Amino acid sequence: MTDRTVPDLSPEGLQIERHWRELSGRRRAYSWLIGLGLLLAVSGSLWFANESNAGKFLDRLPHFFDFAGDLIPRDGWEVWRALFDLPSPYFDGSLKYDYPEGRVYLFGPVYLPEYFYKMLETLNIAIVSTLAGFVLGFLLCFLAAKNLVRNRFVRFVVRRYMEILRAFPEIVIAGFFAAILSLGPIPAMLAVGIHTIGALGKLFFEVVENADMRPDEGLRAAGANWFERVGFGIIPQVMPNFISYALLRLEINVRASTIIGAVGGGGIGEELRLSIGRGHQAKTLAIVLLLLVTIIVVDQFSAWLRRKFVGEQAFGFGGKPA
Amino acid sequence: MSASVSIAEYESRYPEVFRPSLWKRFAPLLILAGVIVYFIYCWWFFSVGSVLASGQWQRAEYYARDWVSYAVRATIRTNSARPTISYPRFSELGDNPDPAWIAQRDGQAIVDFGSDSSLAIQRGRVVVNHDGETLEVLTESDKVVPQGNLPSWATAEEDEVSVNFGFAGQADILAERVVISRRFFGWANFVFDTASPFWNKSLGEVASLIVSGERIKPEMSNLALAFDNVWYNSSWQHGDVWTKLLQTIVMAFVGTLLATLLSFPLAFIAARNITSSRLANQLTKRFFDFLRSVDMLIWALFFTRAFGPGPLAGIAAIFFTDTGTLGKVYSETLENIDEKQREGVRSVGASPVNVQRYGVVPQVIPVFASQALYFWESNTRSATIIGAVGAGGIGLKLWEAMRTNTNWHNVAYMVLLILLVIFIFDNVSNALRSRLMGDSRTHRS
Numbered sequence: 099m100t101d102r103t104v105p106d107l108s109p110e111g112l113q114i115e116r117h118w119r120e121l122s123g124r125r126r127a128y129s130w131l132i133g134l135g136l137l138l139a140v141s142g143s144l145w146f147a148n149e150s151n152a153g154k155f156l157d158r159l160p161h162f163f164d165f166a167g168d169l170i171p172r173d174g175w176e177v178w179r180a181l182f183d184l185p186s187p188y189f190d191g192s193l194k195y196d197y198p199e200g201r202v203y204l205f206g207p208v209y210l211p212e213y214f215y216k217m218l219e220t221l222n223i224a225i226v227s228t229l230a231g232f233v234l235g236f237l238l239c240f241l242a243a244k245n246l247v248r249n250r251f252v253r254f255v256v257r258r259y260m261e262i263l264r265a266f267p268e269i270v271i272a273g274f275f276a277a278i279l280s281l282g283p284i285p286a287m288l289a290v291g292i293h294t295i296g297a298l299g300k301l302f303f304e305v306v307e308n309a310d311m312r313p314d315e316g317l318r319a320a321g322a323n324w325f326e327r328v329g330f331g332i333i334p335q336v337m338p339n340f341i342s343y344a345l346l347r348l349e350i351n352v353r354a355s356t357i358i359g360a361v362g363g364g365g366i367g368e369e370l371r372l373s374i375g376r377g378h379q380a381k382t383l384a385i386v387l388l389l390l391v392t393i394i395v396v397d398q399f400s401a402w403l404r405r406k407f408v409g410e411q412a413f414g415f416g417g418k419p420a
Numbered sequence: 421m422s423a424s425v426s427i428a429e430y431e432s433r434y435p436e437v438f439r440p441s442l443w444k445r446f447a448p449l450l451i452l453a454g455v456i457v458y459f460i461y462c463w464w465f466f467s468v469g470s471v472l473a474s475g476q477w478q479r480a481e482y483y484a485r486d487w488v489s490y491a492v493r494a495t496i497r498t499n500s501a502r503p504t505i506s507y508p509r510f511s512e513l514g515d516n517p518d519p520a521w522i523a524q525r526d527g528q529a530i531v532d533f534g535s536d537s538s539l540a541i542q543r544g545r546v547v548v549n550h551d552g553e554t555l556e557v558l559t560e561s562d563k564v565v566p567q568g569n570l571p572s573w574a575t576a577e578e579d580e581v582s583v584n585f586g587f588a589g590q591a592d593i594l595a596e597r598v599v600i601s602r603r604f605f606g607w608a609n610f611v612f613d614t615a616s617p618f619w620n621k622s623l624g625e626v627a628s629l630i631v632s633g634e635r636i637k638p639e640m641s642n643l644a645l646a647f648d649n650v651w652y653n654s655s656w657q658h659g660d661v662w663t664k665l666l667q668t669i670v671m672a673f674v675g676t677l678l679a680t681l682l683s684f685p686l687a688f689i690a691a692r693n694i695t696s697s698r699l700a701n702q703l704t705k706r707f708f709d710f711l712r713s714v715d716m717l718i719w720a721l722f723f724t725r726a727f728g729p730g731p732l733a734g735i736a737a738i739f740f741t742d743t744g745t746l747g748k749v750y751s752e753t754l755e756n757i758d759e760k761q762r763e764g765v766r767s768v769g770a771s772p773v774n775v776q777r778y779g780v781v782p783q784v785i786p787v788f789a790s791q792a793l794y795f796w797e798s799n800t801r802s803a804t805i806i807g808a809v810g811a812g813g814i815g816l817k818l819w820e821a822m823r824t825n826t827n828w829h830n831v832a833y834m835v836l837l838i839l840l841v842i843f844i845f846d847n848v849s850n851a852l853r854s855r856l857m858g859d860s861r862t863h864r865s
Contacts, residue, residue, distance in 0.1 A: 147735055151731055265842045
């Protein structure tokens, strides 16, 4: 290959060629080094994870699909009955088949099936905490934006405050309030909400910092005070983005409140954990299906709303905590 | 031109500004009203009022205090002529405590609660000084009688008088004994526990023991012994905490990396501009949706069943969920690439694999890597939470420490470590991402 190309090159060309080879060789060496480092880190990590796990990977691998056994009910209709709290023909007084027990009667014979009620509880946790986080993050974000607050100290304090709210493990907030208010949905709401303030606040102030400052300049020229400038110059531009981020947060919060629920915050998460732990196949499958459908519906609905508000752009990561 | 004319002129030019539609005028108000109604509904739905009312708010103060301080308990018995002092078996002060704040003289035990508070305890009589006020309590064989008016810091029942000195601690005066709880700022026995031979020694003493002291235990050097004592410190469990923290980090790292490696090739199948089969596109995309929508929690619970509690379950849960999420993000990125580069590579006669390798991969690699880093960072947080359902890592330890309601200082320690790890990872990942993308704001694709 060198024989074919080298003779045609001028001395300058040869030098460039040599230089290029040197550079690409160095780059390849770096790539190999990084790859090797990652490989070492992963194998070390996997070994460590395996050593500190209760069951060893290879021993447990044949049991990998055991969870499928947790999901196969006695007959297909059981899932239906578990989902809608209909009496089961297998009822033997045990918790496994006591579907009608959980009915939540609204009025007369009309009832909400237990899992729908629990799902509603989880959804409400997510919505309340997203709304509360939105309101407080909204109030805070303008104080953290460079283009609106000249005072570095205020910005610094507000930003660090939001950082702490964001980084503080949700589970600790939930645990702390659970110790005061006893386990239940309110600690979960507080935990998810407090995290949301920090997470949304950060995204919000970045949006505000990227806002077009010309409306603000015009308002300032007309003698508007700070609140008027923010209200008429900034908020109308940033609101669609804010709402889009809040909807994205809502998707994340539905998942987060399910998880916090499983740890003791009530709602569908707790039901799922109990049901898997007790080996109630029909109930587990019913909850998994309900959760799957709910999450898909929430994601689709939020995607549709976001598309309405901001168009195709500004689509962040679906369902990731920040 | 007078002002009224010009306004009329503007009005005819921009009618929508002067007469906005009803919806535009009232939408914000309606939305606000809707939100308020929703909050009221939730107040009722979760019966927030009654939960808040039955909450034990005075505990919040105690628990918050426990994060950064510890209490030493002592019991002073007054049933003999001279008061006798006893400490609980596992006192923070070791096996033979002799704290400076308890003194015995003239048949009296004097407990010093800081600058302006103290207790003088003797048989049949306890004198409490606090904030310039003095309370005398006479103790008889079966009841306690406070003399005079009770100050605001004391409460009395028939067989007990409690005095509260705020942060400094409190004392319960009973008929034949006084129970003292004296609070100190800081974390007790953080380095060595009371069973360790290095306990209660100054840094210099410990250093000299390690460097040149006689072997305390013949089978190991003093340095090894000191390390062993720190690692297995019974009240702080440094070894266990650090191992669990490492598990959490490992879970996030391996889970994200495996997810990146799997979703990378799958994303090429899912992107419709790269794989022309619609069936393959749809199948892969629905597979991503499935992995993503079955929550990380559900995967975690199932894999805990499969692998037993531990980090393997956490790795698998993060791997499954993030393969879905990363796959979705990656395939969307691939669908938005610049076609010109591919065309260029194709026009010189490259094979299909080379077209992707040189026409697509160089465009997307920085974005892919940056997104993987972002997920790694955020998974470090999620790994803490799924740990609490048994998927390994520090989550469960944290949750257990909180459920006991007495180990809030351990919670504080773990939280501090987690915050430190998150802080470091945030900065590392931010620095790497801004180098990859040439811009620090890369979380918006």
